[in-house]
Amino acid sequence: MSTTDPERKQAPRTAWINALRGELLRVGKRIPELARVVHVGVWIATYADADGSHSFPGRDTLACLAGCSEETVTRAVKVLMDVGALQRKRRPNASSMYQLVTLLPGPLPWEEHMHHMTDTRQRKAYAKKKAEAVADVVRKASTVAVQDEAAEESDSVRGCVPDSVHGGGSESPSEDPDSVHGRPRTTSTDAFRTASTAGVYKVTPTSGRDPRTDKELVGLSPQVQQRAGVRGEDDFRRQQDEAGAAAQPGAEDEIVARRCACGQGHIVRADRDLCGGCLKDARKPQKPVQGAFLVSLDGGGQGIPQGRREPGPWPKEDPAAPLLVCGCGREHRLRGSDRCPACVVAAAAEEQRLELEAVSNA
Secondary structure: OOOOOOOOOOOHHHHHHHHHHHHHHHHOOOOOOHHHHHHHHHHHHHOOOOOOOOEOOOHHHHHHHHOOOHHHHHHHHHHHHHOOOEEEEOOOOOOOEEEEOOOOOOOOOHHHHOHHHHOOHHHHHHHHHHHHHHHHHHHHHHHHHHHHHHHHOOOOEOOEOOOOOOOOOOOOOOOOOOOEOOEOEEEOOOOOEEEOOOOOOOOOOOOOOOOOOOOOOOOOOOOOOOOOOOOOHHHHHHHHHHHHHHOOOOOOOOOOOEEOOOOOOEEOOOOOOOOHHHHHHHOOOOOOOOOOOOOEOOOOOEOOOOOOOOOOOOOOOOOOOOOEEOOOOOEEOOOOOOOOHHHHHHHHHHHHHHHHHHHHHO
């Protein structure tokens, strides 16, 4: 008995899957989106019975199995229904029921219904954005072209020639076609008019210097920088003249200038040994020196600083005295005192500090 049966027939579900596979091999290279449609259809067929009925997988299940979004599953089902390979029956509060339709021999009209897969929202948004970008580029290009065209036009637009190009009434027109009235020009290599170096109006720049070179500048002698407060030669001479005018007629004493030890000033007065600058420096107040506390003496003088007194001895407690409690909380056995030894020493130190402060403020 032969193991192969020539009259064996395929189940409707298997025949439907094989037909979709053949369609994909036929037009898959021309329509790349068909592979996703066939993939979803095959997964729907796996849930159907042998006769191609009772297939009701959910959209989320098909999206997980096919590795795509639920929107892509819906688009693929629409394509299969439009080409006549699948039927759908909606059920309330449940997933749709699919029925595999037996495919007749012959090609299916995939091109007519593949727009469900290609016309997505993302592609529409991208196409709209691209069209706006192209329109923007075209608009900018047209604006630039109009501006360039206006710039390339000559000055004589619509027969209007500016006055700067007109020749004078008494002057003959120049033989040089590139020259302008009163301003000879030479044509540059970049087709733009540039001013000639041999023009009529040749003016020497005057920035930073005197344009008139026929003047003789006065020679400047270097001036010696003197220290503030030091008398110069002019002051010394003026003071000598004033002293001579104020002197009595017939006086035999003559003012003799002396140079100060600093080497920069002169001493005019006979009762001084320093110049004005040195005297000014000597009169500057000295920085105060902070020293120890000074004790005022009789007559208003200041004496030597008085040393700090050492605190008295630590009070001794009497073991036989009754136990008392100080205001600070310590217990003690001092007779004749309601304070502990520590408070007694602290009070003595505070009294000493106040005395020293009073002496320093006096």
